[in-house]
Amino acid sequence: MTAAAESRSTGDFPLDREHAVTLDSTDPLAPLRARFLTHRAEDDRPRPIYLDGNSLGRPTAGTVSRLAHVAEQEWGQGLVRSWSHWIDLGARVGDLIGEHLLGAAAGQVVISDSTTVNLYKLAAAAIDARPGRRVIVTDDDNFPTDRYVLEGLAARHDLELRLLPTDIDAGLGLDALRAAVGPDTALVCLSHVAYRSGALLDMGAVNRIVHDAGALVLWDLCHAAGAVPVELDATAADLAVGCSYKYLNGGPGAPAFLYVRHDLQESLRQPIWGWFGRRDQFAMGQGYDPAPGLGSFLSGTPPILPIAATEEGVRVLAEAGIDRLRAKGALLTSYLIVLADAWLPELRLATPREPARRGSHVTLAHPDAWRITQALIERANVIPDYRTPDRLRLGPAPICTSFVDVWDAMDRLRGILRTRAYEDFPATPTRVT
């Protein structure tokens, strides 16, 4: 099909591909796309389009060079001496993330373990800090690892895990939260941006509700960091964790960051006592004596290669600026929704329509979402994500997705739907672990 022939218009948005080209030409972040590793084109396939930056971000050329430098020079030549530089790399990258993406002053963010382990450490510390309070609150659509970590802690500490029923399209309502939180609540753990719908919670409002009840709040920022401005300090958040391998482009399984507000650092104690969390680590003395400040939230030796990659990814985001990233993310997703409205009536929008109420990904529901996802990947060279039960998740990363990417991807998607090209694919997910 040709673009012009297929275009219609809806509201203020012209739907032809030329308009996408125009949007790209006025995009102040467009020059930064060239930093990223080029997608290699294949002769017999359409240009590859990546719409899963919210699951695994992309490397820049600088990331690849940095990794080579760390491996060949710092590790290969510097050897163990390089620990003088590496020892606080996680803190330096944490501060970079805090300053540019999380609204957190220095000394409150550090790269530590996986998101899961970081969640465990901070949730356990929070529970201990609220003795006698028997309830942990989260929502039943929170990311699975959050729910499982909290379930494990609740079981061990004989607490109740209160899973708030959540509209999986619209996200958790504040009234439901307000009703669920009270004097028995030790901890509330929520995602700032919902992993499936992209629904954005009002951090300030949630913090007030939780603090009014005397509880602590732990934010999962995995789908928020690098996509929307986060104001941890200004909203008086207590604790947070977040992923380095999504919008931060730190690479597969890069370890996660954690945030502990300054005035909580001395009173909270996380349960995994290790040598990286001990005062005067290399004295190797008897007895655990927690390091001052954020140091006590570390445990073991951190993996340097992915932390270095994360630093490269974050530097490009810092250059872009979170406000411009947010503005572009809102535009990209709005554009995607306009095209979906116009072209894909058989797909239902399962993400808040109002830009201020969502992050930077859009989810569309269709009974054949799994097959459509496979067809997009195999037939159209567009990489989205499937999410249970019937969701096609499209994550345009503001830093490296163009408006033409969105237009082309949606154009190919309508082609797949029109020709029912997805019907050749198995009806149910085959990926199991």
Next chain:
Amino acid sequence: MTAAAESRSTGDFPLDREHAVTLDSTDPLAPLRARFLTHRAEDDRPRPIYLDGNSLGRPTAGTVSRLAHVAEQEWGQGLVRSWSHWIDLGARVGDLIGEHLLGAAAGQVVISDSTTVNLYKLAAAAIDARPGRRVIVTDDDNFPTDRYVLEGLAARHDLELRLLPTDIDAGLGLDALRAAVGPDTALVCLSHVAYRSGALLDMGAVNRIVHDAGALVLWDLCHAAGAVPVELDATAADLAVGCSYKYLNGGPGAPAFLYVRHDLQESLRQPIWGWFGRRDQFAMGQGYDPAPGLGSFLSGTPPILPIAATEEGVRVLAEAGIDRLRAKGALLTSYLIVLADAWLPELRLATPREPARRGSHVTLAHPDAWRITQALIERANVIPDYRTPDRLRLGPAPICTSFVDVWDAMDRLRGILRTRAYEDFPATPTRVT
């Protein structure tokens, strides 16, 4: 000084440099040294010699290529699709380590989190599996992170942590262990090779003592894996963790492996419940349902880059074979001790003299060990390690250290001692975290 002029002989070992050359010429592992990244020589400095492979191992050229491949191709081009390959990378590398280095049949070893976090998970699981038993046993010279992790768990579970007094030169005695372990013991956690002295514990004998008391044993293999043959299955060990960045050459902070014996996998439950440990992970369902087998011991998303690097490092060790690595390690350390005996009477051997009772590193005591370490690095371009309180630790890695490396290093060390070149350096460690 010239080698010939300075040489003396002691017992069966000629002490001239030519003999080191001869030893290298008959070393069956010598060809594998060429796999490692070349140390770049500097015009004005002696040839660099690395004797800290027991702290941070070295990269092979294949490791550097592999990292570039993972970054550019698997991550940069394959993007999120590469998870189909990455998802069980930690299990594949775990099996490789288990088969070639740990005497562990497949399905019992997996790369997971840091050594510290793995220790925490397995120790917590073991404590839960022995309800009513109130004592955890370790030795007071165990690696700091082991002691701290156990101290934290003991505090949380209101248990006693029994720290056995240990001779920091000779290691823990079995009689002391036998006397300390009884019907109140839940868990014994010991290092197979002591981090400071290199003393090697008899794994079979320890396992029998612990099992006779009905307790579980958790081995720290950080300084053993890749240096000495470990027979986890044959000695009926219960649990183990170990480092990927020392003899396994996985790179700075590469995540650690853990071992859980087959018949314990279903009954033991680790406390950090995460999505990588759940049955049918991508169903993302409600409620934690542990994956079968070793899977339930995973928690969060593992960092792929350092696991891939570890695979490259382990492949070279597998090619060498653990028996040849052990034989060469015993020879290298014996040779080092002979030279120390002959040349360095002012340094006291702080490692068991009998090769069968030590791993692959040798520790020498001297009141000025810190200054001597600095002088070796700065003046002689030899990289050893300092350990409290007064120890110079020399770790020739069997896979990539030559006999000439040992001879030259010891020759430079005697030069530093003779000229008292270390007296210019600060008397106490300045490295603090």
